[in-house]
Amino acid sequence: MTGPADLDTVLGKAVTILRAFRAEDRAVSLAELVRRTGLHKATVHRLSGDLVANRLLERVDGGYRLSGGLFELGMLASLERSLLEVAMPFLQDLYERTHETVHLGVREGHDVVYVAKIGGHRQAKAPSRTGGRMPLHCTAIGKALLAYAGAGLRREVLSGPLERRTPHTVVAPGILRRQLQRVTETGVAFEQEESAVGLVCVAAPVLGRGDEPLAAISVAGPSHRFRPEGHVTAVRAAAAALGSTLRRRDLLR
Amino acid sequence: MTGPADLDTVLGKAVTILRAFRAEDRAVSLAELVRRTGLHKATVHRLSGDLVANRLLERVDGGYRLSGGLFELGMLASLERSLLEVAMPFLQDLYERTHETVHLGVREGHDVVYVAKIGGHRQAKAPSRTGGRMPLHCTAIGKALLAYAGAGLRREVLSGPLERRTPHTVVAPGILRRQLQRVTETGVAFEQEESAVGLVCVAAPVLGRGDEPLAAISVAGPSHRFRPEGHVTAVRAAAAALGSTLRRRDLLR
DNA sequence: CACTTCGTCTCGTTCAGCGATACGCTGCGG
DNA sequence: CCGCAGCGTATCGCTGAACGAGACGAAGTG
Numbered sequence: 001m002t003g004p005a006d007l008d009t010v011l012g013k014a015v016t017i018l019r020a021f022r023a024e025d026r027a028v029s030l031a032e033l034v035r036r037t038g039l040h041k042a043t044v045h046r047l048s049g050d051l052v053a054n055r056l057l058e059r060v061d062g063g064y065r066l067s068g069g070l071f072e073l074g075m076l077a078s079l080e081r082s083l084l085e086v087a088m089p090f091l092q093d094l095y096e097r098t099h100e101t102v103h104l105g106v107r108e109g110h111d112v113v114y115v116a117k118i119g120g121h122r123q124a125k126a127p128s129r130t131g132g133r134m135p136l137h138c139t140a141i142g143k144a145l146l147a148y149a150g151a152g153l154r155r156e157v158l159s160g161p162l163e164r165r166t167p168h169t170v171v172a173p174g175i176l177r178r179q180l181q182r183v184t185e186t187g188v189a190f191e192q193e194e195s196a197v198g199l200v201c202v203a204a205p206v207l208g209r210g211d212e213p214l215a216a217i218s219v220a221g222p223s224h225r226f227r228p229e230g231h232v233t234a235v236r237a238a239a240a241a242l243g244s245t246l247r248r249r250d251l252l253r
Numbered sequence: 254m255t256g257p258a259d260l261d262t263v264l265g266k267a268v269t270i271l272r273a274f275r276a277e278d279r280a281v282s283l284a285e286l287v288r289r290t291g292l293h294k295a296t297v298h299r300l301s302g303d304l305v306a307n308r309l310l311e312r313v314d315g316g317y318r319l320s321g322g323l324f325e326l327g328m329l330a331s332l333e334r335s336l337l338e339v340a341m342p343f344l345q346d347l348y349e350r351t352h353e354t355v356h357l358g359v360r361e362g363h364d365v366v367y368v369a370k371i372g373g374h375r376q377a378k379a380p381s382r383t384g385g386r387m388p389l390h391c392t393a394i395g396k397a398l399l400a401y402a403g404a405g406l407r408r409e410v411l412s413g414p415l416e417r418r419t420p421h422t423v424v425a426p427g428i429l430r431r432q433l434q435r436v437t438e439t440g441v442a443f444e445q446e447e448s449a450v451g452l453v454c455v456a457a458p459v460l461g462r463g464d465e466p467l468a469a470i471s472v473a474g475p476s477h478r479f480r481p482e483g484h485v486t487a488v489r490a491a492a493a494a495l496g497s498t499l500r501r502r503d504l505l506r
Numbered sequence: 507c508a509c510t511t512c513g514t515c516t517c518g519t520t521c522a523g524c525g526a527t528a529c530g531c532t533g534c535g536g
Numbered sequence: 537c538c539g540c541a542g543c544g545t546a547t548c549g550c551t552g553a554a555c556g557a558g559a560c561g562a563a564g565t566g
Contacts, residue, residue, distance in 0.1 A: 009553080010263045010523070011300070015307040021329055031543060040525055045545070047264070047523095054268040066330040068361055071368075074327015075384020076274050077319040084383070089374040096349060108321055115324075118371070121342040130337070131328020262522075263554070284512055293556050298514070300554095 013039055014047050018056065018066065023129055027062035074131070080106075080115050083215060086249065087242050091118055091217070094238040098231055100221040101126060103203075105141040106214070107149070108133070110157055112142045115215065124222040127196050137162050137176060138169045140191035140203035140228075144216040147183035148205045154180065168193040188232050189216075193223055202228035204239035208246055217242065266292055267300050271309065271319065276382055280315035327384070333359075333368050336468060339502065340495050344371055344470070347491040351484055353474040354379060356456075358394040359467070360402070361386070363410055365395045368468070377475040380449050390415050390429055391422045393444035393456035393481075397469040400436035401458045407433065421446040441485050442469075446476055455481035457492035462500055470495065 007013060020036040021028060030048065034041050048064055051057035055069035075081060087104050095102045101119035105112040111133040117126075128134060136142030136157055146154055162171040170176045183189045191201040203218035217239045219231045260266060273289040274281060283301065287294050301317055304310035308322035328334060340357050348355045354372035358365040364386040370379075381387060389395030389410055399407055407430075415424040423429045436442045444454040456471035470492045472484045 009303055011267055011303045012307055014264050014267075015309065018326055023329060023334070026331055026335075029543080030545095041544090042525055042527095042546090043523085050262055050264045054265055056268065065332075066326070068330055068333055068359070068366060071327045071330035071333040072366060072384045072386070073271055073319070074324045074330075075382070076276060077321055077324035077327075078274075078279055079318075080321060080324040081276065081382070081384075082279075088371060089376070092348065092371060092373045095345065106321070113321060113325060118341060118345060120345050123342070129328070129334070131325045131334075133325070282512080283514095294513085295515085295556060295558090296554085 007039075010047070013037075013043060014051060017044060017047055017051065018070070021066050023132065025065075027060045027065045029063035032063070083246075084115055086245055087116065087215070087217075090238050090242045090245075091116060094217065094219065094234060095120070097234050098219050100124070100219050100226060100231070101128075103128060103141055103218040103220065105139075105145070105216055105218070107136065107142075107145045107212075110136055110160070112136055112139055112145060112216075114141075124199055124220055124226070126199050126220055128220075134195055135163055135165070138165050138191070138194040139218075140189045140201035140220070141216040141218045143180060143183055143189035143191070144203040144205040144218075145213055147180040147189060148207065148213045150211055165195050166193055166197050168197075170194060186232075187236050190228055191220075198223050200226055200228050202231055202235050204235045206239045206243045206246065208243065214243070214246055260292075263300070266290075266296060267304060270297060270300055270304065271323070274319050276385065278318075280313045280318045282316035285316070336499075337368055339498055340369065340468070340470075343491050343495045343498075344369060347470065347472065347487060348373070350487050351472050353377070353472050353479060353484070356381060356394055356471040356473065358392075358398070358469055358471070360389065360395075360398045360465075363389055363413070365389055365392055365398060365469075367394075377452055377473055377479070379452050379473055381473075387448055388416055388418070391418050391444070391447040392471075393442045393454035393473070394469040394471045396433060396436055396442035396444065397456040397458040397471075398466055400433040400442060401460065401466045403464055418448050419446055419450050421450075423447060439485075440489050443481055444473075451476050453479055453481050455484055455488050457488045459492045459496045459499065461496065467496070467499055 007016065016037050017033060020033055030045060033044050037044060048057060052059055055067055057064050058067040091102050091104055095118050099120055101117065101123040103114055104116040105114045114128050114130050114132050117128055117130045134142065136146050146157060158173045158177055164171050170179065187204060189203045193199055199220055200223045201218050201220040203216050205213040206215040206217060208214040217235055219235050260269065269290050270286060273286055283298060286297050290297060301310060305312055308320055310317050311320040344355050344357055348371050352373055354370065354376040356367055357369040358367045367381050367383050367385050370381055370383045387395065389399050399410060411426045411430055417424050423432065440457060442456045446452055452473055453476045454471050454473040456469050458466035459468040459470060461467040470488060472488050
């Protein structure tokens, strides 16, 4: 549920066009953009031209695609960037200890946004992407963030509809609440194929000075061989170390 | 030298405002944005409001900062994303073998744009940033890209002014040309404190099907202890492995 | 207190953006 | 071979969104 941009302004329409792109597509045709955005054909045509001129979009054979200029801009976003810079060494350590897919995520609304994802050749094929979103309630990172967040947010999420992603997604508020309770007791959150079939995960929150966790770190692997319990200590240690570093450097939300 | 956006359109001005942000600043005030962009105060004020409404900008105490929404958009940029996804395991391997800062970069104009930078706790403090730019002629990655690029580009760069970044930057076209020649013979490029004092580096090109290299990989470290010659084999192997994977999957420019 | 700097807001003008419409091209089915 | 549909592109008046000069209060500074 990404907020609806203001369609009465040029800027809003431009952003709408940009957001119409999805991770899976290489190039999107004009007609397809018209379909996805609901904007007038002539408008999309003209604005796309402007976006190309401003290096946010590129022309390719099949239509348009988001350009490297946008990538450059995005990597300037301050919070994500500073978090990533500080966190990277800790994520590397964690990867070396586990050799499984390591995630760093922050909360945005009722979603987790992945700020980093690192993995090796034998990594589980997870739906997560750096810069991608997943609902809080069905991921280990999300649960870690939720468990340590304010009661208000927790109530919001628990009372809202809990989208089912797989047969294992926890959609019963009561069960989820108990799981979250357990997270605060143990300091780690688990996910058992709740966001994607075949994927299990363990996460720990990165706590700052404020009430809300700054981020969360997770280790994920394929369910057929990966035992998340085995990595509890490593994840917790990584998150704690990152947290104390962030607190020392005073990088608050 | 980032291309000048069209200032006669709303979109151009908006992008100009976004590009006015630099990596080092947490928050930028309205007045500062006015100074940097040269736009009218009222215009910046209004457009900033629109940008906030569209989640590309955030209000913070000290003014504005680029928001997480922009980060999300940027990570959708197709070329960078697909390259990153395929490359990550190889970069991880390289990091584990060297435990030094590993870069992945692509060419854009006469610059290299870093698509990834991974490093541990003892990493050299380099000016490079994921999403950041450096001139081709003063970095190992840049030289690797340049040496294997078309003769036209090489001539362009060699004939243009070679910006001096440190006392060690190679600014003589003749010397640089000979270095590039050597790169094609050995398959690796070196940098000896040419982009930043205290930083040395070795890089290898990632070759695709086409004429131009798709990217380049480098390992960097602090000059006082890091011997780039010791990592020639590792870098070359990583770049070759990534190249053949990309060729197999047919991810062209 | 005088002066500057900053953020915000107003307002009349005007031109950039709007969308209906048209056109040429391509591919496809009849 | 023709007809049609879908696509990208171009045209063109109309209109309201964006423009920038300027006013204003708040806060800081000497």
